[in-house]
Each structure stands twice: as C-alpha cells, then as structure tokens.
Amino acid sequence: METDYCTMIGTSSWWSEQLAAINLSDDDNDDVDDEEELMGAVQADDEQSILSKNPWLIRIADPVGDNILHMSVRNGDIEIVYKLIAFMYEHGYKDFKKKALKDKNVDGDTPLHMALKNGHIGLAYHLVRADEKALFMSNNDGITPLQLASKVGLNEVSFLRGSQKASISDVEIELMKWELRRMSSNVATRWNELCTAIDKGQEDVIETVLTRHGKNLLCWQDKQTWKILLHDAVRAGHVKQLLQFMVDNGLTDAARLGNRKGNAALHVAVEINKLNAALCLIKAAPTTVYQVNDKGVSPLRMAIKRGCHDLVIYTFQILSQSLLPACASEFVQHPKNATLAHLAIRVRNLETLKLLTEHLPELVKATDQKGWRPLSYAANKGYHDEVTYLLTNFPESAEKHDKDGSFPIHKAVGGGHISIIEAFYKHCPQTLHHIDHKGRNVLHIAVRYGRDDIFTYLTKELKMDASFSNLKDNEGKTFMDYAKELK
Numbered sequence: 001m002e003t004d005y006c007t008m009i010g011t012s013s014w015w016s017e018q019l020a021a022i023n024l025s026d027d028d029n030d031d032v033d034d035e036e037e038l039m040g041a042v043q044a045d046d047e048q049s050i051l052s053k054n055p056w057l058i059r060i061a062d063p064v065g066d067n068i069l070h071m072s073v074r075n076g077d078i079e080i081v082y083k084l085i086a087f088m089y090e091h092g093y094k095d096f097k098k099k100a101l102k103d104k105n106v107d108g109d110t111p112l113h114m115a116l117k118n119g120h121i122g123l124a125y126h127l128v129r130a131d132e133k134a135l136f137m138s139n140n141d142g143i144t145p146l147q148l149a150s151k152v153g154l155n156e157v158s159f160l161r162g163s164q165k166a167s168i169s170d171v172e173i174e175l176m177k178w179e180l181r182r183m184s185s186n187v188a189t190r191w192n193e194l195c196t197a198i199d200k201g202q203e204d205v206i207e208t209v210l211t212r213h214g215k216n217l218l219c220w221q222d223k224q225t226w227k228i229l230l231h232d233a234v235r236a237g238h239v240k241q242l243l244q245f246m247v248d249n250g251l252t253d254a255a256r257l258g259n260r261k262g263n264a265a266l267h268v269a270v271e272i273n274k275l276n277a278a279l280c281l282i283k284a285a286p287t288t289v290y291q292v293n294d295k296g297v298s299p300l301r302m303a304i305k306r307g308c309h310d311l312v313i314y315t316f317q318i319l320s321q322s323l324l325p326a327c328a329s330e331f332v333q334h335p336k337n338a339t340l341a342h343l344a345i346r347v348r349n350l351e352t353l354k355l356l357t358e359h360l361p362e363l364v365k366a367t368d369q370k371g372w373r374p375l376s377y378a379a380n381k382g383y384h385d386e387v388t389y390l391l392t393n394f395p396e397s398a399e400k401h402d403k404d405g406s407f408p409i410h411k412a413v414g415g416g417h418i419s420i421i422e423a424f425y426k427h428c429p430q431t432l433h434h435i436d437h438k439g440r441n442v443l444h445i446a447v448r449y450g451r452d453d454i455f456t457y458l459t460k461e462l463k464m465d466a467s468f469s470n471l472k473d474n475e476g477k478t479f480m481d482y483a484k485e486l487k
Contacts, residue, residue, distance in 0.1 A: 058084060058100045065105030073114045073123055074253055075219045081111075081123055085130050101131040108139030116148040119250035124149070191217050191229070198233050203241060210245045218246060218254040228257050230265040239265075239277040243284045255285035262294035270302045270311070278303075279314055286318045304343050309352050316359050339366040341374040345386050353386060357394070364394045371403025372411065379408045379424075382417035391427040398428040405437025406445075413445045418457050425462065432462070439473035447482040 061067050072080040088100070102110055109117070112134045115124040124145070128135060135146045190213045197205035209217070218229055233239040246252050258264050263271070266288045269278035278299070282289060289300040303311040341363035344353040353374075356363055367373055375397045378386040390397055401407050409431040412420040424431050435441055440448070443464070446455040458464055472478055 055088075058088070059103060061103070061105070065103075065107075067100060067103050067111075069100055069103070069111040070105055070109070070114050073111045073120060073127070074118055075257075076118065076120050076123065076251065077219060078120075078123060081126065085126070089130075101127060101134050102137060104137075104139070108141070110134050110137055110139075110145070112137075112145040113139055113143075113148060116145055118253065194229060195227070195232055198229070198236050198238050198242075201236065201238055203238070206238070206241055210242070214245050214249065214251075218242070218251050219257065228259060228265070230254060230257070231259060231263075231268050234265050234269045234274055234277045234281075235272065237274065237277070239269075239274075239280055243280050247284050252285045255281055255288050256291060258293065262292070264288050264291050264293070264299070266291070266299040267293055267297075267302065270299050270306065270308065273306075275308065275311060278308075278311055282311075282315055282318050286315070289315050289319070301340060301343060304340060304349070304352055305347060307347060307349060309349060309355075312352050312355055316355060339363055339368060339374070341366065342368045342377055345374055345378045345381070345383060348383065348386075350385050350389060354389065357390075361394070364390065364397050365400065367403060373397060373400060373402055373408070376402050376406075376408040376411040379412035379417070379420050380415040382415055382420055384417075384419050384423060387412075387420055387423050388427070391423060395428055398424065398431045401434075401436070407431065407434040407436065409434055409442060410436055410440075410445050413442050413451060413454050414449050416449075416451045416454060418453060421454060421457060432458075433468065435471075439471075439475075441468065441471050441479075443469065443471075443479040444473055444477075444482055447479045447486070450486070 058069070059067050062071075066074075069081065069084060071077075072084070084100075101112070104110055112124060112127045115121075115127055128145075136144050138144050190209055194206065194209045194213075194217055196202075197209065230239070230242055233242045243255075246254055255265050259268075266278060266281045266285075269275070269281055290298045292298050300312065300315060303315075341353060341356055344350075344356055364374060368377060372380070375387065375390045375394070378390065398408050402411075409421075409424050412424060421432075432442055436445075442458055443455065445451075446458060459469070470478055
C-alpha cells in the first residue's frame, strides 16, 4: 500500500485547495505551457514553482505524443525523472502519477518502454517501482515492457521481483534527494574533467572518465554556456572515441543534443568543415542529418549548400531503404524556403541533384516558397544542365503546373533563356502549347514580359501555326493585343 504523502508532510489541506483550483481533467488543458518550460525549470532546480501552479505540465505531449517523462527517459536524464516522480509522490498526486507513467506516444510506448528500448535499465527498475502495472501495457506492436526486458537480457522473474515494492517510502525519497545533490556536483566536476581531456586529446583520461561516468556525462549540458561534450569533441577532432562509447552503450540519442542555436554535433561538424567527424556522426546517428536547428536548417542542407557532395553520398549510403521511407517527408517538406532539390540547383551541383532525385523522386514534385517546382526554378534561372537532366529523367515534371497556374515552359520564357526553350522543344516539344490558368500561351508570356528574342525564336525558328498565334486568353486577347497595350 502506498504511503499517503499529503498526510506525511502535513500539507493535505493545502494541496486539496490547490487541486480544487487546478482542473486536472482531460478537457481543460488549453492554457498550459510547453515541455521546454518544465524541462528548463527542472534543470534549474525550480520545478516546484512551476508544477505547484500546474502539475498538468508533466503530461503535456509533443507532436509525437512524448511527455517530459518520455523525453527524459530516452535521454537517460536520471535526475529529471527522479525529480518528477519524487514531486508527484511528495504532493499526493497518486492517480495523476499513474496516468503520466502510463501515457503512450504515437508508437504506443510508455516511458517504461522507452527506458528499456534505450538501454536505461536503472531507470526502468525505478519506473516499475513507481507503477508496476506499466509492465503489462502493450504498445502498437503488441509488446509489453516485460517482454522487452526479456529481449534486452533481463530475467523476467527477477525483473518482476524488483517491482514488488510498488511504493517509495519517505526515507527513500530523502535518499533520492541526497543522491541527486551528490550526482549534480559529481557530474559537473567529471564533465569539466572530460572537457579538458578532450581539448588536450588525452585519450587515456577520456577512456577512464567515460568508463566510470560516461552515461551521465554525455547527456549533460552546462547550464551557463550550453556546452555539450560531443560538440567539443568535434571541434577538437577527438569524436571517434566518444561516438564508439555512445554506440556501445546505446547512447546515440546524445548526438541530437542542441546548443544555444539548436545546432546538434553534426551541424557543428559541417559548419567548421570537420568532414571526417561528420561522417562518423552520420554513421552513429543517421537520422540527425535532417534534424533542424532554430533557423530550420538541417546538416544535410548545410552540406548541400557548402558543396560537400561526398557527405551527401555517404548520407544516402548509410540511410537504409527501411529508414528512407520514414524520413522522406523530412526531406521533401523541408522547413526552409526551398527543398533540397531546389538548393542543389541553386548551388549548381548537378551530381547532388541526381543523387537526391534518385533516392527521393518525390523532390521533383516539391515546391519552394514561390510555389515553383525544381524544373520551373531551373528553367527560370537558365540552368541548362539541370533542366536537361530533369526533362530527360522526369519528363512528366514538364506537364505539371506550379501553384501560380503556369507551367515550367512559361518560367523559361519569363526568364528569357533561348537555350532553355530549345531544351524544352527538343525533349518535350508539346510543352510549347501549354496554356496557363489565364489562358495564355508562350507568345502571350513573351510579349507580356518584353522577351523580344524569345518571341522572335518562337515565331521564326519554330514557325508556330496560325491557330497558335491567334489564340485568345481568358479575356479574349491575342498576343497582338498585348503588344498594342504595351506601346
């Protein structure tokens, strides 16, 4: 039977008032803050002030259904998990605690599932003791934490026995608080020691500290400077040793930690041209290639912009066919103004464009901030090699209009590039007859935008027939009417 902590600490009436003032039902959580506020508060030892006002913050979920317990468990943040569970125990949130520990994300995983999947066995035992019923909750694949425990090599019987003491006593809570204070002090000291060893390249010291304290240090961040161990290792050129430890101990999620600008270690490696370090990071944590920083820029985007074609090649070699479908939308629906295909065209890197469209042909259909597809963008800019490649390998893209209702051929005319018109005529001649949403053909466009050389080419070299020349737009105007209006 669980200890009544409201009675134990003599504050039951006060907490009853607080609970009465705060509706913890599922229908009244519109005004809560996000997980970042709570995470920051816990890290700053100020969770009491935040949670006492609104304990519902513990159950707030991000777009994939992860609450703060999911996120903390995944990162192995023992301190945060201890604090949150201790808070719920101390202040009598028994039912609320059980709900938070059983909350599922989009994969149906509870925090306990996450602990076992990420190899945080100590955290798993702690979560089981907080609520043993979570052991038998199935995720979307029908797998329970108890089954996961068996898969990671834990004896089911011993794991169950470890969960029999379902309540945490007041003595244990005090011991937990003492452990947290000791841990915080020790982690900071060891973290600084490891930073110094990394800067000096002292591999023996690095190995010793990692072996003893690595699991706590790799996910730790200096609160004042936002420094992260892996970032320092990238700059110092000693990233392999840390990455090997991370891979061996299931800590590769530490590669996703961001600095003040939201840059992960891979962002840093690409930015300062540490390509060997970047290759190692991609191999250890491949999905970080499309993790965006505060400006919405991913490491892969940075690599394309900087012309790091070898890095792009390696990315697609590492991303298996099973991973690509899952992350394709991240590449296609890119947060920045242009898709990766547009960016490859912009920096005139045909080989990168070929690689991107070979692995992700959806990029050919994606639009930029103007609503233009890659072919339209290349045609308007006059990039002959890129236009020829797209017309040859993706001729259907010439038949798709952009969001403004015009076609790639119209963008070519508007850009005033005869060589591009010739390419369209050679590979997709039918496109010269395309009509935009206003009923205009290429002659209308040429006259409307004063492209005299394009008009001459279309009428003399291609010998357009009378029906084409006499075509009227939606307002009943021919290209001659346009010419008269411009005089």
